[in-house]
Amino acid sequence: MPLPFPIERSDVAEVESLLGCDFGSDAQLRALCHEDSVDIQAAPGSGKTTLLVAKLAILARKWTSRSQGVCVLSHTNVARQEVEARLAKDAHGRRLLGHPHFIGTFQAFAHQYLALPFLRGSGREPRFIDDGHFAAAIRARPKAWHINNYLQNHPATADTLLTTLRFEGPDLTVGCEATLPQAGTPTGRAFRALKSAMADDGYFRFQDMFAYASRAIRDVPGLIDVVRNRFPCVFIDEMQDTDTLQHAFVTSIFGDETVVQRFGDQNQAIFHDVVDADAVTGFPRAGYIDLVQSRRFGTHIARAASTITVRAPQEIQGTVREPEKRHTIFAFEQGAIGQVLPAFGDLLFEEYPDGFPRGFVAKAVAGRKTGAGQNMPRHLGDYWPPFAAGHAGSQASFSNLADYARRAQMLLTEACDCAPAADAIWDGLLALAHRGNIAHGTPRLTKRGLLAALDAADPAAGLALRLVAHRLCFSVDSGDADAWPQTAQEIENALRLLMLAPPPQAFADFLAWVPDGAAAAVVGRSRQNIVRHVSDDRSVEIALSTIHGVKGETHSATLVLSTPSRRMFDLKEAIGPLTGTGDARRRERQTVARQLTLVFVGMTRPSQLLCLAMPLDHLEANEIAALEGNGWRVHTLRAG
Ligand SMILES: Nc1ncnc2c1ncn2[C@@H]1O[C@H](COP(=O)(O)OP(=O)(O)OP(=O)(O)O)[C@@H](O)[C@H]1O
Known part of the structure; x- marks a missing residue:
């Protein structure tokens, strides 16, 4: 089945002028106009992300359905943010950033559309879906004698065993990244009971969501049809970094009636051991479109890079630039x-x-x-x-809001640009909202989503939070020790509206004032x-x-x-x-x-x-x- 609309030459011309690009090359044009499922193997800088954004911008202009959407899946949040940031520059493209469309990681998709509804339906409310939180909580938890004994006898792998305990497959079998004692032994049973107790308390790891998603697909009749019908076309970015678990997940959900276009570069697979992943994901499958011309660099870099294309030898063509x-x-x-x-x-x-x-x-x-x-x-x-x-990393993350505020002011003074400073404040406020469990387990609480929820609950609260964010960004005083209690109170008052229960300790800790001594180092470090x-x-x-x-x-x-x-x-x-x-x-x-x-x-x-x-x-x-x-x-x- 093809895309819901054909992509015409006039559509291409429109996005060319919008994005300041030209899709004159045969292969790029073919990829842009292709309407059926296809793989696009793209050399570095050959415009894979640009093409994807252009294609989405064209679809955004034509999309009328309010119940069906476009789905864009990526391996990392960085890839998602890159696509979102480019789309956000276009008024039509911005429509794809909200309902009924989805742009996000495989994990977020599995979570939002399958695992979370299933967990809630079976009476389990995730409090944290985060490997870090899970690790901290399981280390701190009192454990059965069998477990303590086993961990003491296996000191080299003890922490890995404990912190990577995960559910696997639709039967929610317990596994981990070390050797887990057999299920039939008392120690094996104790580890499985521990994982179950963590789940009862609302602590999950990211990978658990794939297991719950596959359980949901198996146990809820008709669920798969609902998801397929909801997303008639799916784009997968950075396909080379897709692991076998993610691939199995996608193929089990989207059948032949869905258009699946996969973009990637085999030679850039660096995120995990994808030794045999190509064999499993079959990327790129027969009939793929090969983009060999880099729009990024000239012939010297293209020639040098071509010599180290190891996984799929490729003669990359540069864009001729004289002099080099x-x-x-x-x-x-x-x-x-x-x-x-x-x-x-x-x-x-x-x-x-x-x-x-x-x-x-x-x-x-x-x-x-x-x-x-x-x-x-x-x-x-x-x-x-x-x-x-x-x-x-490309984004700093801190353990308290005060450090986010200081980072924002540092960005403002040094970069003379409000946008990164505002982003830093909102990163901090979203991290706080997660700790208040406002996200209700959703991995992707966005600024837009948070403000929309607040505006719906009480427009005055939405306005108050915007004003605090503005003050934290632009007024040095609002982030100092004297003003902090007032600032923190205003933030808490606004966010409390969305909390179902009193704020957890993690929320209070994140919002508490942290003196300058500790934070000065934090801010300075990004300059280092x-x-x-x-x-x-x-x-x-x-x-x-x-x-x-x-x-x-x-x-x-x-x-x-x-x-x-x-x-x-x-x-x-x-x-x-x-x-x-x-x-x-x-x-x-x-x-x-x-x-x-x-x-x-x-x-x-x-x-x-x-x-x-x-x-x-x-x-x-x-x-x-x-x-x-x-x-x-x-x-x-x-x-x-
Ligand atoms: N059709 C085009 N017209 C003009 N410039 C383009 C076009 N396609 C890509 N570019 C430019 O080439 C550069 C690389 O593009 P892009 O980031 O989309 O490549 P990519 O294939 O996603 O790269 P990578 O594989 O390294 O992630 C960018 O500066 C982009 O603006």
Whole structure:
């Protein structure tokens, strides 16, 4: 069955002008206009996300049904946010952000449409669906003698066993990520009773929701038809990171009568062990559309990246850009690691002598942000000691609202932009609302949803919360110790309207005042992940991140820093493919392939300038010559 409406050339022209894109390439146009189920295998920067957003924007213009919607599923919240943020810029696209449509993770979908209604129908009200909460609660809970005894005898796996206890499949069988004693033994029975008791108290792990979802599908006749009818078309983003559990879930729900279009890049699968996942998910299935032309970068980066397409060898085509920037490999002596970031900063000044263009972004990324070991470099912090690993994610999360308020004001002063500051305040207020159980177990309480619920309960309360958020953002005084009791009271008064029970302790703790001493460090830490390089009258900011943290991003310039995993260094492994030297079969080893995939994601972020940094002793003379022959500049950084 095709999409409910055909996509015409005039629709394409309209979104082209709206998004400032051109879908002139055959493959992109074919993907955009395709109306049936199809897979789209897209090289980095070939416009997978842009295409998906364009397609959704076209559907949004034509969609009239109030009972059926479009469903967009992704593996991570970051991918969801990216699609939502791009859609939000278009008045029509914004309609897809609410009922009857769904944009979210597989887990949120399983939860919202299947597991939660089923749990409620069977008299179980989840209080927390969160792996972290579950782990904290189960560690603190008094346990039966058999369990304590077993944990003491298995100290190496005790915590994993306990904190990963989960329900599996429609029979809600109990499993975990360690070895669970047999169900027939007294210890095995005690562990299963413990998991059951946690569920009775309302504590669940994310994966439990897939088990309840499959139970709901099995036990509630007609449920599957309701869901299928509700979503006639489904788009799956970042398909390469979909695991077998998520895939089984989707195929069990959406049948042949649903249009399922899957977007992904096999060569960018970095989120979990997807060793055999392709075989299971069958991505990309026969007849797929292959997008090989990157709109992000030029021919040098395309050529280099093509050599490390390990899972599905691909000749990526760049967009011809002349002249290319001086793509550089910084080869440093062990004592010169501290010179890497300054050398990258200097290169940026040289390559952009007339100033940085609008929207310029420079990032330095590495596979590893923490870790021990004898061989340097061990992790990102070795390149930049002030680096704060806990703040390497794209969004900071704090344990109290006061820190969110301080972060908002920091963003406002430093970025001179209200939007990220307001986002920080609302992130904090939503985290508070979750602790007040206002979400009633829903994993995705949005700002819009919260305000709509408040407005419906009492418009004055909705207004009060908006005003507090505004004050916290713009008035420094509202976030200080004297004003806090009043601020906290106003927030609590508003949110209490939506609470079915008195606020739990976690709510009060999150709302309580936290003195500046602790928080100053919290706020400062996010700055520690930005290197400000200054020379004469110029300066440039280089943001540090993990490679996982920049997945899907486009930068102007990216520096990939070598770090190790399992006693091998990622960039050292990449040199063989990049130079065409070494044993070609080595990359087929799982551990090597994993390293190369990570490097591939890092190397395909920049639109203009790609740099790598690695120890000099990881490079042989013939490799340096080969790299230079391939158009790289090799810049040696000497100690002393
Ligand atoms: N049709 C198009 N016209 C103009 N620019 C485009 C088009 N498609 C993509 N781009 C630009 O190319 C860059 C990469 O696009 P996008 O982020 O959609 O690629 P992607 O395939 O999702 O990347 P990744 O695989 O790395 O996640 C962006 O700067 C985007 O604006």
